[in-house]
Amino acid sequence: MTILGATALALYAFGLGGARPTQTTEAPKPRVTASKPTVKTIVEWDRYTGRFSAVESVQLRARVSGYLTDIHFTDGQLVKEGDLLFTIDRRPFELAVSAAEAERRVAESAVALARQELSRAQSLRKIGVAEEVYEQRLAALRQAEARLAAAGAALDRAKLDLEFTNVRAPVAGRIDAHAVSVGNLINGGDSNATLLTDIVSLDPIRVTFDVDQEAYLRYMRGGSDGGRPSLRDARNSVRIALSGDADFTHSGELDFVSNQIDRDSATIRLRAIVDNKDLSLVPGLFARIEIAGTGVHRAVMIPDEAISVDQASHVVFVVDRGNAERRTVTLGPIVDGLRVVRSGVGPDDLVVTSGSQNIRAGQAVAILEAAPSAVSKRADAGGRTLSQ
Secondary structure, X not given: OOHHHHHHHHHHHHHHHOOOOOOOOOOOOOEEXXXXXXXXXXXXXXXXXXXXXXXXXXXXXXXXXXXXXXXXXXXXXXEOOOOEEEEEOOHHHHHHHHHHHHHHHHHHHHHHHHHXXXXXXXXXXXXOOOHHHHHHHHHHHHHHHHHHHHHHHHHHHHHHHHHHOEEEOOOOEEEOOOOOOOOOEEOOOOOOOOEEEEEEOOOOEEEEEEEEHHHHHXXXXXXXXXXXXXXXXXXXXXXXXXXXXXXXXXXXEEEEEOOOOOOOOOEEEEEEEEOOOOOOOOOOOEEEEEEEOOOOEEXXXXXXXXXXXXXXXXXXXXXXXOEEEEEEEEEEEEEOOEEEEEEOOOOOOEEEEEOHHHOOOOOEOEEEOOOOOOOHHHHOOOOOOOEO
């Protein structure tokens, strides 16, 4: 066979066996989990940072000077109003009381003598004694009575100073450590008085926190349109959690709203009163505070993992007629473990809850059946508001 014939035969064979048509396979659809949002009646809570403070806080200072002789409490103990706490040396004040009593007795004798002198002058006046003598005796009596009043006041002051040597608790609460030991000279009075200790009341206790002006205006508008209780005129509850607490185990009631916005921080101060029967809350303690930001309303909620961030926007994917659709959403707080969606998603939309990282807008997707209560279990867990 010639070379030309062999070549033709090879080409013929290649044409019969090698020119087989190729088969194209369609790429599988991305598989995602999707479910409808949970629609629930809720109250949205706003969160702030607050600090506890005592309803009554007293710096205990001496009102008279003298040497400290006794301390009648243990540092840090609970005290009741009127409990004896300190004793200042009483002896100088007891002597002052005795001297004041003697001065008053002298003044009483002078008054008695002046009255007798006036009585005699009145008798002589009837038989023609000069009017001048009568006037002098009357003036002497008035002076004696004035000295008696002064002596009485001096005695009362001496007794009061003696009483001040016993320093008592002006309020009930927990006392701090004593600042002065027995044997020290105590300075009393209104200025430069020695600080002995301080007492803070514990039950009830206050918590204060600052609210930004936008939230304040929203609360006030909510009160006027009936969406939430009036901030000033109605009873507003707050929920409180301490550092490390997962739940808001304490509660209180708003009892004060400041009368002006702070010019530097553009915030307004609010205060709530809190029961503290177990005395676990102490002044100065930081806490997380929640206050109702809205009234009761129906909300659309989805799991947080369904939400992605695209630059400054929050987006979710929904499945519409088998295709993925990208939606920009406006978010609210987390309530009962689910994120409130204010706009962008409706109650009948199928929201992609997992697998969104593998899809793009307009792409056909395959929906896996969601766990029967993957959303509802979280919504019914009875959890509290977690964040704004």
